[in-house]
Amino acid sequence: MARELKTNLGNFPPDVKFEKKGQTFTGTLVKVSEGNYGKEFTFHIIDGDADIVKTTGKKDAKGNNIREAVDVKEGDEVRTEGTTQLRAKLALAEVGEKIKITFNGYKNNPRGGKAFKDYLVEVID
DSSP, rough: OOOOOOOOTTOOOEEEEOTTTTOOOEEEEEEEEEETTTTEEEEEEEEEEEEEEEEEEEEOTSSEEEEOOOOOOOOOOOOOOOOHHHHHTTTOTTTTOEEEEEHHHHHHOTTTTOOOEEEEEEEEE
């Protein structure tokens, strides 16, 4: 009997995407794994107004992945890869903790002058 070999490629939960200053996401951290660009953090949704998006498999004129908004509800699984700063802060959290992420907007790095995304990450009760 033949055995079919499958991968999880392309079978990922949607992503939390922060674009507007003040956007929030609250979820329970359920898994930490290694992704293509560092650690990926998987949550069960509790609350928030951050965008939840899924890659369509198509690219724009610049070669970037096109993402579209998806409908989700409390308890659904989502993930965030985030920026270096967000990944570093989330790496201090433990699986099972309730985490609230607030996007503080862009800040300028005093050493290089380059803008970066700034986040407040809190463990909540």
